[in-house]
Amino acid sequence: xxxxxxxLVGLAVGLFLHPAVPLALQPYLPIAVIAALDxxxxxxxxxxxxxxxxxxxxxxxxxxxxxxxxxxxxGDQLGVGSQLSTGVVVVLGIRIFSNVASIRRHLFRA
Amino acid sequence: xxxxxxxxxxxxxGDPSPWHRLRLMARPRATKANVFAALLTxxxxxxxxxxxxxxxxxxxxxLRQGELVTILDNATLQSSRLEQSARELQxxxxxxxxxxxxGAAALAAAQKRLDALxxxxxxxxxxxxxxxxxxxxxxxKVDAPLLLNAIEELRDAGAEAIQVGDVRVVASSYFLSSGxxxxxxxxxxxxxxxxxxxxxxxxxxxxxxxxxxxxxxxRGLPAxxxxxxxxxxxxxxxxxxxxxxxxxxxxxxxxxxx
Numbered sequence: 001x002x003x004x005x006x007x008l009v010g011l012a013v014g015l016f017l018h019p020a021v022p023l024a025l026q027p028y029l030p031i032a033v034i035a036a037l038d039x040x041x042x043x044x045x046x047x048x049x050x051x052x053x054x055x056x057x058x059x060x061x062x063x064x065x066x067x068x069x070x071x072x073x074x075g076d077q078l079g080v081g082s083q084l085s086t087g088v089v090v091v092l093g094i095r096i097f098s099n100v101a102s103i104r105r106h107l108f109r110a
Numbered sequence: 111x112x113x114x115x116x117x118x119x120x121x122x123x124g125d126p127s128p129w130h131r132l133r134l135m136a137r138p139r140a141t142k143a144n145v146f147a148a149l150l151t152x153x154x155x156x157x158x159x160x161x162x163x164x165x166x167x168x169x170x171x172x173l174r175q176g177e178l179v180t181i182l183d184n185a186t187l188q189s190s191r192l193e194q195s196a197r198e199l200q201x202x203x204x205x206x207x208x209x210x211x212x213g214a215a216a217l218a219a220a221q222k223r224l225d226a227l228x229x230x231x232x233x234x235x236x237x238x239x240x241x242x243x244x245x246x247x248x249x250x251k252v253d254a255p256l257l258l259n260a261i262e263e264l265r266d267a268g269a270e271a272i273q274v275g276d277v278r279v280v281a282s283s284y285f286l287s288s289g290x291x292x293x294x295x296x297x298x299x300x301x302x303x304x305x306x307x308x309x310x311x312x313x314x315x316x317x318x319x320x321x322x323x324x325x326x327x328x329r330g331l332p333a334x335x336x337x338x339x340x341x342x343x344x345x346x347x348x349x350x351x352x353x354x355x356x357x358x359x360x361x362x363x364x365x366x367x368x
Contacts, residue, residue, distance in 0.1 A: 004136075006148035010155020014163070021164050027174065029161050036154040047135045048128045054143025061150045082174050106128040
């Protein structure tokens with residue numbers, strides 16, 4: 001409940017403050033957001049599987065974000081940044097879908 | 111899943127209902143990890159909102175080098191296409207401008223031709239230098255052949271437009287002696303005969319005066335002839351064109367389309 005409220009609070013703050021993304025972070029923020037979303041859905045799934053752990057959630061959240069950003073950073077350095085970020089988005093998207101499917105099966109048995 | 115090692119089940123493993131599990135999880139618990147999770151989700155929400163806004167606000171700045179190059183390429187391509195099209199339109203415009211001036215020239219030439227032909231055919235009024243001849247013939251001795259002779263002499267001398275009385279004399283004009291006068295193209299011309307001819311006045315009056323020419327013949331009839339040279343003379347009578355009954359135009363050879 002508290003994390004869900006946190007998400008809403010964060011959205012509201014972002015919408016009202018109109019912050020500018022620092023130039024250095026601009027290529028990585030979207031990927032980091034997707035990775036974090038994936039972690040959140042994974043967390044919900046873990047709750048339903050009965051294996052949720054707060055600490056694991058926090059650690060995996062941070063590591064996912066950092067790794068996703070790092071992959072894109074590495075891709076940019078290698079000159080394949082846009083392709084690699086596309087790949088990362090695809091992989092994370094697939095994971096989000098499978099997590100959502102698992103959640104759906106738990107909640108609706110369908 | 112990278113984040114889910116088998117760990118202690120917070121929701122209670124024995125609970126069969128996933129909804130109940132969710133509800134249990136939703137209870138506010140003031141553990142350190144929960145606070146961290148809340149912090150992280152706040153950051154996530156903040157980042158999402160920021161990114162969405164950024165995407166809406168920013169144009170080119172947020173794009174990668176490759177995308178920028180693509181956009182630049184597209185812009186260059188489009189610009190060259192537009193330039194090409196502008197060149198073509200310019201050429202078309204130049205062509206049209208040239209054409210229209212050429213058309214004006216052609217129109218002027220055609221008009222000039224029309225004027226010349228109108229004077230020749232007697233369908234246009236003419237003015238210019240010429241001579242006025244008056245033949246006074248009290249005895250009625252001047253007949254059609256003599257008048258026709260006079261006209262031929264005038265043409266030989268370069269007359270371009272001729273009028274006898276009120277009748278314009280053209281190539282197809284005929285002369286008939288009829289009673290007390292002369293009929294030209296069906297119109298009666300009465301004495302005294304006035305002949306107007308536009309051309310070189312000097313040449314024409316000389317042609318009339320040559321020995322054995324018109325003047326001598328007329329004076330021998332007897333009749334009198336007076337010739338006056340004029341710098342400005344108007345031939346105002348018009349010849350009415352008749353549509354030819356038999357003669358048909360030969361179609362001009364069709365030139366190849368440009």
